[in-house]
Amino acid sequence: MQVKKYQAADTQQAMRLVRAAHGPDAVILDCRSIAGGVEVVVSLESMPESSFASLQHNRAASDGAEREPTALDALLKRGKTDEDERYQQERKSTAPAQASEPAPQMVWSQNEELLTMKQEMASMKSMLMEQLKGHNWQEANQQAPEQQELNAYLSAMDIDPALGKRLCAEIPADESDTVQREMLKMLLVKKLAVQSPPSSGAICLVGPQGAGKTTTIAKIAAQYVLTHGRSGIAILTTDTARVGAQEQLRAYGRILQVPVHVAGSEEEAVKTYRLLRKKNLVLIDTAGISFRDKQGINELYKLVSAMQDVPVYLTLPADVETYVQSEIIDAYSSLNAQGAVLTRIDEAMRLGGSLSNLIQHRLPLVWCANGPRVPQNLSAADAGKLVNMAVRMTKAFEIRRQGPQTTAIETKLETPAVADTPAVPMRAHRGSSLNVRV
Structure with missing residues (x-):
């Protein structure tokens, strides 16, 4: 017999996984608690629900006495009732929509071609943003040629050009590169707002x-x-x-x-x-x-x-x-x-x-x-x-x-x-x- 195991945080999620994979007539062989949730064992062989119920009845009759209900029986009964009610509600809520328009055959967000196109557009946007930054730094160099070295340093640091322009305005152009960089560090520390983490x-x-x-x-x-x-x-x-x-x-x-x-x-x-x-x-x-x-x-x-x-x-x-x-x-x-x-x-x-x-x-x-x-x-x-x-x-x-x-x-x-x-x-x-x- 071929079986398949499903693990979930609780029994309801496990039953939902089983129903989605095998339908309402899935044959559950075992259910046990594991670390972090439950594990449900399902038979992969096709067995109608009526046959499974008949098999359980015959086994109980062959024992010669009424069998005590087990945890698995309670799980099967509860899961079957909950899932049947949810299934009927879903059918009622979706019936008019299915009658008026056909259900989509594919989720477009998972289309491989569209996903590839999305990744390519993201790469193009990133490249265009980098080119725009470079163009802004070139304009800054043309407007203030004496600050080209400082602008190049800000660009290497990946500072936004608009912020870099404001920072350069506060740094004297006649200072040495070392002094300008130290002043830049002081300005960044001053402008970056910091809060103490809450303790309660x-x-x-x-x-x-x-x-x-x-x-x-x-x-x-x-x-x-x-x-x-x-x-x-x-x-x-x-x-x-x-x-x-x-x-x-x-x-x-x-x-x-x-x-x-x-x-x-x-x-x-x-x-x-x-x-x-x-x-x-x-x-x-x-x-x-x-x-x-x-x-x-x-x-x-x-x-x-x-x-x-x-x-x-x-x-x-x-x-x-x-x-x-x-x-x-x-x-x-x-x-x-x-x-x-x-x-x-x-x-x-x-x-x-x-x-x-x-x-x-x-x-x-x-x-x-x-x-x-x-x-x-x-x-x-x-x-x-x-x-x-x-x-x-x-x-x-x-x-x-x-x-x-x-x-x-x-x-x-x-x-x-x-x-x-x-x-x-x-x-x-x-x-x-x-x-x-x-």
Whole structure:
């Protein structure tokens, strides 16, 4: 007999997977609990439901006595009832639409040709934005020839031309290159707004998919537990679209012995948050929403507004294009984020674009994350250290601009890795310690 196993967070999700793959007449052989959920075993051989029911009846009769109902029987009965009701409701709700217009045969967003075209257009847009930057720097050089070296340095750092022009206006042109660069660093540190991370209350992280919200939540929770203990913290996730994100938070919750609550609706999220407000710190993880999904962001706005006075922090990946970062900030502006978390710094080639966006959008920086390790790779934002890191990353691009006469050894020596930043010791709870890299 050929069988297939399905794993899910709970029995309802498992039954939904089985029904989607094999229809309402699927033959379930076993159901057992596993780490993080349940596992359902389904027979791949075609067996009508009536035959399966008859087989169960014959087995019970052959035993000579009435058989005690098992957990599998209860699961089959409950799953069959729930799925039948849901199936009938779906048929009633979709019947008029099917009669009026045929169902689409393909989801256009998954068409290979369109996906390839989308990637090519994104590449073309990135190339055009780079050419536009170069054109803007050429205009700046023509307007102020005495600042060509400083403009070239700003371009290598990936500073936005509009911001670079304002910075150059505050730097005397008759100073040496070394003095001008030091003044530039001071101006960037001064203009980059930084806030201290909150140590109590609520922290709600929002942002696009893959920005690092869930991992950042785990890092903040781990640092809090090491410093203050585990009794005053709780985690609430509203991300029901990705089961993996829930399981990741549950795994961290088990390790830290911190309660993790899952809310599947706005009403459930509001009720759960009201119960958790007595905690000293409540961390709220939300579903990743694309900056192009206006409806999704509007729903997220309603969710956050319903919780009342929950501080929102935007999770901003440092390794995406500068114009994409700007679009992310603009798309989430309706949520009135109090600050930002700059993530994936270790995967970014340059940081000038991120600095430009934070400065131009007047978005305070609260945390910096430069790796996946929990809790080490998260630290409070430090404008001076972040600008110094951006300057060190710039050296590699300056060497490329100078030409091929620079040897590979020189390039290696003058290009420090992000992981080489000094560790800042942090006092931990009950005598333990951890190192947080900036």
